[in-house]
Amino acid sequence: MVTAEQIWSAFGEIPDPEIPVVSLVDLGVIRSVDVENGHVRVEFTPTFLGCPALEVMKRALEEKVAGLGAEPEVQVIQDDSWSTDKITPAGREKLRAAGFAPPAPREAGIPKLVQLHAKAFRCPYCNSTQTKLENIFGPTPCRSLRYCESCRQPFEQFKTI
Amino acid sequence: MNELLLGLADDELVIGWRDSEWTGIAPLLEEDVAFSSIAQNEIGHARAVYELLAEVRSGAGQAGTSAPGRAPSSLRTLDPDALAFDRPLDEYRCAPLVELRLLDWAHAIARRWLYEEADEIRISALMQDDDPRVAGLAAKINREEAYHRMHAEMWRERLADTPQFQAAVDDLWPYAAGLVPTEQREALATRIHRSLPSDKVLLGKERGVHTEQLAELWDEMTSVRRSAPAGAQW
Numbered sequence: 001m002v003t004a005e006q007i008w009s010a011f012g013e014i015p016d017p018e019i020p021v022v023s024l025v026d027l028g029v030i031r032s033v034d035v036e037n038g039h040v041r042v043e044f045t046p047t048f049l050g051c052p053a054l055e056v057m058k059r060a061l062e063e064k065v066a067g068l069g070a071e072p073e074v075q076v077i078q079d080d081s082w083s084t085d086k087i088t089p090a091g092r093e094k095l096r097a098a099g100f101a102p103p104a105p106r107e108a109g110i111p112k113l114v115q116l117h118a119k120a121f122r123c124p125y126c127n128s129t130q131t132k133l134e135n136i137f138g139p140t141p142c143r144s145l146r147y148c149e150s151c152r153q154p155f156e157q158f159k160t161i
Numbered sequence: 162m163n164e165l166l167l168g169l170a171d172d173e174l175v176i177g178w179r180d181s182e183w184t185g186i187a188p189l190l191e192e193d194v195a196f197s198s199i200a201q202n203e204i205g206h207a208r209a210v211y212e213l214l215a216e217v218r219s220g221a222g223q224a225g226t227s228a229p230g231r232a233p234s235s236l237r238t239l240d241p242d243a244l245a246f247d248r249p250l251d252e253y254r255c256a257p258l259v260e261l262r263l264l265d266w267a268h269a270i271a272r273r274w275l276y277e278e279a280d281e282i283r284i285s286a287l288m289q290d291d292d293p294r295v296a297g298l299a300a301k302i303n304r305e306e307a308y309h310r311m312h313a314e315m316w317r318e319r320l321a322d323t324p325q326f327q328a329a330v331d332d333l334w335p336y337a338a339g340l341v342p343t344e345q346r347e348a349l350a351t352r353i354h355r356s357l358p359s360d361k362v363l364l365g366k367e368r369g370v371h372t373e374q375l376a377e378l379w380d381e382m383t384s385v386r387r388s389a390p391a392g393a394q395w
Contacts, residue, residue, distance in 0.1 A: 050205025
């Protein structure tokens with residue numbers, strides 16, 4: 001009979017559909033796994049609601065559970081419980097190494113434009129904080145575009161939510 | 162059925178379609194990216210609210226606080242896609258502001274700004290809803306909308322002293338007032354430093370009526386689904 005530990009370990013092998021260097025466990029989108037008599041109930045928290053990868057992630061979770069011979073039930077939790085703070089330290093390091101600047105910590109209030117201009121966002125390539133905002137929006141809802149004035153490299157910055 | 166939530170979902174769906182019309186033709190490449198991303202996000206919010214409404218219809222209890230309204234016939238379905246695309250035109254609850262096809266940049270930006278201001282009032286109210294599913298989803302939407310507001314605010318500052326932008330805000334402000342319920346209009350007027358439009362000015366601009374532009378958009382938006390009326394698997 002499959003255990004929760006085996007399920008978690010299997011989920012750690014599912015790459016993010018858009019940034020495959022991190023797994024769904026690294027992203028922190030799996031809130032809980034409950035195993036009972038071969039039935040596996042998973043609570044999954046979406047990143048951005050507009051993210052087209054959500055369905056792919058949900059299906060990948062179901063397939064993984066079924067592949068271990070258990071019956072999956074993936075429940076999507078549409079509330080504010082996922083935050084970019086849930087990305088694990090290992091996940092943040094993998095993102096940075098792949099050229100994506102990890103998100104700044106969530107603050108009590110919602111982010112303001114002045115913070116995106118004023119805060120010290122680090123270039124993932126050269127570690128400089130001499131970077132500027134190019135576009136609040138990027139290739140996916142979760143990322144902004146910044147430019148490093150030290151190494152003259154544009155890079156993608158994870159938005160904080 | 163919660164008319165307030167259906168209005169929110171329909172607004173987000175339709176403004177998402179309108180915003181996506183700038184993909185490829187925005188005056189700056191960065192704005193092609195921004196409008197496309199905002200559109201994607203707004204449609205994602207619509208989907209999440211339709212899903213909640215579908216869940217409510219499936220018997221998990223009444224969602225939200227707003228006054229019970231007449232449930233449109235097609236809301237008997239439990240499928241969020243059917244909610245988005247299979248209703249006849251007169252069962253949509255979006256406001257005229259989001260329906261307008263706006264072909265100049267000043268108007269497009271004025272609408273984004275006015276919409277986000279109005280939407281923030283509405284979302285903040287929903288975050289206090291007694292139903293934790295409604296409050297939770299509203300809190301998540303609010304976090305994401307923060308980035309839309311930043312974009313709108315950045316452009317408002319950039320265009321604020323141009324006559325084109327001022328004229329666009331004059332044109333669209335009554336529509337923005339018509340998007341929120343009467344009791345929220347004063348708060349919106351204060352935020353954007355305008356006085357409340359008269360009933361005469363509001364005529365045809367308030368939620369509850371539709372513009373001709375919605376008919377064209379609906380025709381395009383639903384054409385693929387209508388091409389396979391028996392239901393197709395994509």
